[in-house]
Amino acid sequence: MINILMCGGVGSRLWPLSRAQLPKQFVRLFDQKSLFQETVLRNSSICSDTFIVSGQDQYFLALDQLGQINASSAYFLLEPMGRNTAPAIAMACMLLPKNETVLVSSADHVIKDSAAYQKAVLKAEALADEGALVTFGIQPSYPETGFGYIEADGNDVLSFKEKPSLAVAETFLQQGNYYWNSGMFCFQVGTFLDELKACSPELFAACQRAVQNIEHDDIHYRVAPELMQAIPDISIDYAVMEKSNKVKVVPCDIGWSDLGSFDALYDEVAERDASNNAVLNYSAHQPKLISIDSKNNLLVGHGRQVAFVDIEDLLVVDTSDALLISKKGSSQKVKQVAQQVKSLKPQLVEHHDLVYRPWGSYEVLAFGDKYKVKRLTVKPGCKLSLQKHLHRSEHWVVVSGTALVTIENESFLLKPNESTYIQMGNLHRLENQGKVNLVMVEVQVGEYTGEDDIIRVADDYGR
Structure with a gap:
């Protein structure tokens, strides 16, 4: 089995920590390893090779971080621009043998229960070998409104649900057969390409044209900008999964998080003081926190002295060139902040100092x-x-x-x-x-x- 590892995206909901030239998957968040490195290491025990789909700007980041963990057997599909998940997965599959089974995963997810994860992947591989397009449904732990949901009966998918309101999400949890859509998949290459051609023929043809004219050497495949631009921008869910009758789901409880917000990041930080203030450093220097009558806050810093006085339930992200302060529960709005910053000082969403x-x-x-x-x-x-x-x-x-x-x-x-x-x-x-x-x-x-x-x-x- 081959791991198609998706490295696109800029993680704008984690600005100013995540920037276009150093997106969240490459930031060293936990134990001085990046989410990208953790994903490669986790899947290396399951998959024989890693096929990394990345933007050209992130290629050298990925290559450097692979070297730091002594990873081997990796090769790259380099996109001149992002066109969403369906084209990325389709072009990667078109470059692989049709009888190959692939595990499609994102480089920016946290998975804490490795044993449960391996068990879920083996189940998905078995279903894929029977001709299914398999997705992974995460057992929800709270009524999240930022995820899509999968309605299931065992391994059978009944429907896909868009991001719900809080009331609807609470109903999903009560019913018990709804799962978070993780964005991870497993299938045989030939099965996926046949379904893509049937469900989204224009997308299939555009990806095929790009692959037929692709530049490559032993480990790199580079897509021409004009051919990439001609490919529709669409997710794999809209292009295939919600249209196909071959979709199965593996429900699982694997300690999963997509770290899609600073609220989610707060939940994953282990280092906390007696007042439940969580402290995370993203550099080699531990941030210094003085806390007086303050509780349940998150500090993401890079070594500067920070003091909290009489505050609670705040998210404080301190970088060398930008400072974000948000209420907990409101961090989904950070993407709006990043959009405004881009119009005022575009360099602040492009790179750190x-x-x-x-x-x-x-x-x-x-x-x-x-x-x-x-x-x-x-x-x-x-x-x-x-x-x-x-x-x-x-x-x-x-x-x-x-x-x-x-x-x-x-x-x-x-x-x-x-x-x-x-x-x-x-x-x-x-x-x-x-x-x-x-x-x-x-x-x-x-x-x-x-x-x-x-x-x-x-x-x-x-x-």
């Missing part, structure tokens, strides 16, 4: 009118693109490691506490040929210091 790149990372330390200061970390054996800037000059100072610097036609080494200057318009490159990380401070000065003031002449990463 710490930005990951294929060669390492950079962190913005300070910025102002006509200047910006960054800390660059370049991994061993990696190099930045050969590039130039039209609106800024740069000063580089080595903090640790050894830098190989190229400026125009000259190349030279820089050691700690040595520096160089790159004049505006000069072609330049930075490389780490050493065995340890190269750490540098970069000072940019110019009329414009945006990230789009980069003209790449050569790049190892195809950007």
